[in-house]
Amino acid sequence: MEIKELILFTKNIERQKDFYERVMNFEPCDEEDDYVCFKTGRSRLKFIRSEHSDPVHFALIIPGDSYLPANNWLKKRVSLLPFEGDEIIDFPNWNAKSQYFYDADLNIVEFIARRDVEGSAPSSFSPKAILQIGEVGLPADDLEALYNRLNAIKPLPRYSGDFKRFGAAGDPEGLFILANPKHKEWFPAGDKIKNAHLMVRGDYNFEYKNQKIKQKNLHI
Known part of the structure; x- marks a missing residue:
């Protein structure tokens, strides 16, 4: 499954822009007063200014050996x-290793190294090694x-x-992570799962709110 673009909403677009551009060195691909977009390999991550936003979870696929x-x-x-003292968390059933961090809006961002997805790591890591957006969290x-x-x-x-x-649901190249906020918290830090507002473009095109x-x- 291909996720070509993930669109999220932010109350402070300047702070998110600073985080992804200055701290994370992501390459901007488009920008206006009310939105900013970054390249994430074959996909794009876009933030739109909004008065309301709650943290979500999404993952970026990196090469399995990186x-x-x-x-x-x-x-x-x-x-x-x-998680339990480990920064790199092994998911043997998924043939993957993950590491997690917060962005400026406390979205839970995951770098997931998937050995089932084709791609090789450069000699030194950079955002150019990111292959694509690989997961989008959908609470329900x-x-x-x-x-x-x-x-x-x-x-x-x-899946x-x-x-x-x-x-x-999906495949190693793209998954929707369905999570029940009544019975689960976001991994790995146990964050409360809140209702998400986001949009997805790719094999599935929809707004989730x-x-x-x-x-x-x-359209991109």
Whole structure:
């Protein structure tokens, strides 16, 4: 599954711009007074100015052999969110290793090194090693209903989880992370899951707000 663009909302676009451009050295691809966009490999990450925003979770895929140089690179820029003392968290069932941090809006950003996704790491890590946006978190009280709504847009395979507390739908190149805020918190720091407002463009095109999906044509 391809996620070409993830659109998030921010109360302080200047702070997010400073974080991704100055701290993280992401390359801007478009900017106006009310939005800013950054290159994330084959995809794009866009922030739109808004009076309302709550933290969300998303992941950026990096090459499977790049988690150590990525760790060294990240630690110079952000405070990583460990799990049981580990900064690099192994997911053997997903054939991946992940590390997490907050951006300026306390969105939970994940660098996931996936050995099932083709790509090789450069000699020294930089944002140019990012392959694409690989995960988007979608909170809902009824995960089965949410999954059925996504599957109605276009057939979507189940990837992992019981789809009551947690479910991942898609494939290693792109996943929707379905999380029930009544029974789960965001991994790894146990953040409370709040309703998300975001938009996705790619194989699935929709706006997600107040646990409802609205299909729409989104253009880059």
